[in-house]
Amino acid sequence: MKLSLAIVALALTVPTVAFAQDSTAVASSGQYPNTFSSGSANVSPFTNKSKRFNDWAISIGAGVPLVQSADLTSIKNGNGNNLFGYSAYVSIDKAITHAFGLNLQYDRGETRQGFFYTKDAAPANASVTQQVGARTQYDAISLLGDINFSNLLRRVDNHSPFRWALHGYAGVGVLAYRAYQKDEMGQRLVTEIKPFELGSMFAQAGAGLKFKVNRRLDIEGRVMYVVTGDDQFDGGGAKYSAINQREEQVSDNFVNATLGISLKLGKHESHLMWHDPLQEIYYKLDVLANKNQDIEVCKKGDLDNDGVCDDWDRQLDTPAGARVDGAGVALDTDLDGVIDLYDKCVTVPGPVENQGCPTTAPATPGLVNEQETKLDGIEFDLNSDRILPSNTPILNNAVNYINSSTGTYTVIGATDTRASEAYNQRLSERRANNVKDYLIKNGVQSGKLDAIGRGKKDLKYPECDPATKCPEWKNRANRRVYFEAK
Structure with missing residues (x-):
């Protein structure tokens, strides 16, 4: 069961990573603007080459799960002693914006609950007093939404580099597990749920605090609350067994506290989740406000006095009075080789010798020389x-x-x-x-x-x-x- 679930997780993640390089590509229609268009067809598409930030990461972590709400718990509250299991996760993270992302995550672990650890000896009357021990080995795949609250709430006038970020997570997935129960008669498997079976859906939500070590590495402490949706996850046995009727809730839930690291992938200097666009805009405005505005324009002057500086004037001897384009070239509206200043027929092409007008007696009617x-x-x-x-x-x-x-x-x-x-x-x-x-x-x-x-x-x-x-x-x-x- 564990191996097959890991293979499913790998099969889901491989095409996701393979598509990463093209995920931001924009298809171009190849259409050119005409006289009725806004010219938007010539806007450069957003491609992987034009990206400024990395937006992929791989995260791994390990921690301790504690069954909190069940007939048999990991926390001493009348349904068990303080028993600590173990958990681990690996995820592929994609930042959609500076404040939101998606994580495909695989979790594996073991919760320990009841009155003793199942590898220890059971009390002589454990079944009579219902002071049994239990443990649950689980595997899970889930899709989590990731909200960067720090980027949503950060003050835009904070110019200092920030290295802490508060993240919120929530998502759903499938949960497979094996639950074992032990009393004085020994240990036995009481419940088994395989991947993608009916009733294997679960949900989890929580928060994490990240610390930016460097441009490649983050450290994160995370606490997630897992809602299994299953009353037999804790190892209490069948639905209507004596142990499983202790509590009325229909879902055995547990808390998972982990410590992990994130490896940010890509060639850029910064990751998108550590970028605040509003802060960048305000910073640039402050830089411009403090910048010396004494800019020297037209170092070489304007020799032909056409309003275009000689630094970028492509026609330095424009006749006086001629209208010019942005590069200082005299306009020739009808493209007949006679600039508008000397063209007697500005919108109709004609030969130079006729001052830009069509000849009055062409050799062939309707033709232009x-x-x-x-x-x-x-x-x-x-x-x-x-x-x-x-x-x-x-x-x-x-x-x-x-x-x-x-x-x-x-x-x-x-x-x-x-x-x-x-x-x-x-x-x-x-x-x-x-x-x-x-x-x-x-x-x-x-x-x-x-x-x-x-x-x-x-x-x-x-x-x-x-x-x-x-x-x-x-x-x-x-x-x-x-x-x-x-």
């Missing part, structure tokens, strides 16, 4: 092929432009000079294909588009070779996708 057309300005983060929210206005304008044209286009991906040629080639192809997929999802006919990657062979700033240390804005400009008319 696209031989020199290049749509530029779609950039990416380092080592990333994710379309940034700042690119969506450009891409949405590209959708309108391509749909209004009868021509076909090549979507070209490029990278900066860092990393190997093979890696950059694959990265540039992913960038081009992501942009192509976005355009098709937003209404462009698939037959109008083709996608290729040129890796680091197609630099917007060729002077940024691997041996040259370029400013970051040039590297970012090289990490791009653009369109060419076929």
Whole structure:
């Protein structure tokens, strides 16, 4: 019985631990935001790599169980003498939040109750006076909820590192046991309950006080009250025996006092159950309040007076009066190569020689002269092929432009000079294909588009070779996708 219950506990815990690395993964739909969305599709998912705290632990402990409410008790109260058994537990603990977790726990032990220990000699008239001895060997599996009261009640203005925490536990499970009774005629098995039998359910609740030894180890003293739901757990015998009719309660309950340790698992510096987010917020606010606010802005000035500091201005010679984006580049709403300042048709693309307006007499009605057309300005983060929210206005304008044209286009991906040629080639192809997929999802006919990657062979700033240390804005400009008319 004991071995089979331990195997069941191990079978339950192994898949739980195996799933731990993926338990926080968030599935991504792969959808990109359009002009009607909030852009939430581009929020990075919460994955195991983005976790800041450890949230798994293994706990073990041992202690003393005392039958407190039964026909035969471990505590001297008329139904027995002071007899002490033993208990042990092992559990796998998962922190759900900083104040709540779940523990899968296996308990094993032996309670000793009655008027003498069953390994000692029985009085000559033990059966007549009903002063018998009993012991119960038990195995249990339970699922416990774990509430960290210290994190719920801790004052947020307490800046000192805390190392004590009060926890509350409660849960249910299955209980298997063998109860033995002894009198002057000898010892015998009076009750046996096997795992998962009808009536083997039990409940327990209690509290524990933890002390943080270091980032890996906690010590905990715990007291649990166990409600067996069974009137024969104490070894009193059959339900209607003389001993089992001493008390009217229908459940033999016991107190289990243990001392244990918890080993916190994971690569991070701190465990989630030792983290108080409110305390962290208040601490950071206090740090900001005491921080010197004398910050020097625009160390290099603003040479072209476009409102963007030269420290991060990507176009240092913006014409006076031109509207610019956050990077200091003059706006070109219709992406026709004529900035809005000089464009006579701001929302309709046209050739440069016609000041950005469509030609009045095109060679073929409905066509735009696209031989020199290049749509530029779609950039990416380092080592990333994710379309940034700042690119969506450009891409949405590209959708309108391509749909209004009868021509076909090549979507070209490029990278900066860092990393190997093979890696950059694959990265540039992913960038081009992501942009192509976005355009098709937003209404462009698939037959109008083709996608290729040129890796680091197609630099917007060729002077940024691997041996040259370029400013970051040039590297970012090289990490791009653009369109060419076929």
